[in-house]
Amino acid sequence: MAEKQYDIHKQNKVRQLREKARYDEATVHAILDAGILAHVAFVQDGAPVVVPMIYGREGDTIYLHGARKARVIRLLEQTDRACMNVTLLDGLVLARSAFNSSMNYRSVTIFGTPKLVEKSADKLHAINIVSEHSMPGRWEELRDSHEREVKMTGVISLSIESASAKISAGKPDDEDEDYDIPVWAGVLPVSTNIGPLEDDDRLLPGVTPSAAVQALQNKML
Numbered sequence: 139m140a141e142k143q144y145d146i147h148k149q150n151k152v153r154q155l156r157e158k159a160r161y162d163e164a165t166v167h168a169i170l171d172a173g174i175l176a177h178v179a180f181v182q183d184g185a186p187v188v189v190p191m192i193y194g195r196e197g198d199t200i201y202l203h204g205a206r207k208a209r210v211i212r213l214l215e216q217t218d219r220a221c222m223n224v225t226l227l228d229g230l231v232l233a234r235s236a237f238n239s240s241m242n243y244r245s246v247t248i249f250g251t252p253k254l255v256e257k258s259a260d261k262l263h264a265i266n267i268v269s270e271h272s273m274p275g276r277w278e279e280l281r282d283s284h285e286r287e288v289k290m291t292g293v294i295s296l297s298i299e300s301a302s303a304k305i306s307a308g309k310p311d312d313e314d315e316d317y318d319i320p321v322w323a324g325v326l327p328v329s330t331n332i333g334p335l336e337d338d339d340r341l342l343p344g345v346t347p348s349a350a351v352q353a354l355q356n357k358m359l
Contacts, residue, residue, distance in 0.1 A: 149249055150300040160303040163198075169246040169303055170195050172359060173224035174272050178202060178296075180220045180252075182213055193222075194264070194271035200248065201255070201264040202294040211292030214252040220296060223247045226359065230326040233310035234319045241306065242325065248301040255293040258285070264293045275350025330359040 142163040144150065152159035160166070170193075179188045189210045191202045200222060204211045214220060229242035255261050262283060269277050310323045335347055335355050 144298075144301045146302075147300055150247065150302040152302050152304055155304070155306070158304050158306050160305060161301070162303075165303045165305070166246050166248070166298070166301045167195065169226065169244045170200070170224055170248075171271075172244070173226055174359065176200075176202070176222050176224050178210070178214070178220060178222045180214060180217045182217075187213065192268060192272060194267035194269070196267050198298040200250070200296040200298065201267050202252075202296060203265065203268045204292050204294075206290050206292035208292060211254075211294060214294045215254040218251055219249070220252045221247060221249050222296060226330075227328045228307065229328050231308075231310050232323055232326060234312045234316040234321050234323050238310060238312050238316070240310075242308070242328075244303070244305050246301060246303040248296070248298045250297045250299040252294045252296050255295050258288050261288055261291060261293050264295065265291060268293075273354060275348070275353065279348055279350065332357045332359070 144161045144163065144166065146161055150161075174192065176191055176193045177188050178191050179186060181187070187210075191204060191210065193203070194201050202214070202222075223245065225243055225245040227241060227243050231240045231242060233239040255264050265283070265288075266277050309325060312323065332355060335351065
């Protein structure tokens with residue numbers, strides 16, 4: 139079975155370094171699932187706005203989470219188009235010239251129509267998706283959300299109507315004549331590390347991290 143591909147339009151077409159572009163659903167979803175933080179862009183009163191937000195994915199739907207009264211939730215509710223990017227930096231590529239120096243990265247940009255999630259049951263489902271994206275296994279351990287907490291939470295759904303991924307990897311690609319320059323070149327790896335757990339000061343005696351929480355620590359994104 140052929141991989142599902144997102145249609146290539148003027149908006150999502152990669153123009154620079156086209157050989158690094160990917161439009162298949164599997165690659166787009168994999169990068170989204172590996173990230174934690176997204177940057178969401180839209181236009182307000184004719185001017186661009188970019189806001190960092192936490193998110194979760196379910197199929198081709200992205201859920202964005204914030205306070206119901208937060209400016210970004212209100213603005214996303216009012217617009218009919220939004221763009222979201224998630225980028226994972228994997229390394230600095232140190233070439234023999236500034237021009238050929240670059241970065242290794244995995245990046246995905248999606249476009250879609252944002253919609254406010256209003257029903258309590260739908261909001262709880264979306265919040266669960268967001269929570270499990272960054273803290274898998276934690277949801278089942280927590281107390282149920284109070285009704286007022288659900289009302290105070292704003293959730294936006296963003297369907298992936300079009301998308302493109304861009305992946306850059308590998309060693310420096312220098313000019314032929316530059317390989318004779320006695321300057322070190324290579325890759326400086328970059329990673330986001332999740333460290334060890336730090337206890338809250340008001341833990342009850344004998345309370346220890348669950349297996350799900352322990353599994354979250356000491357990981358690399």
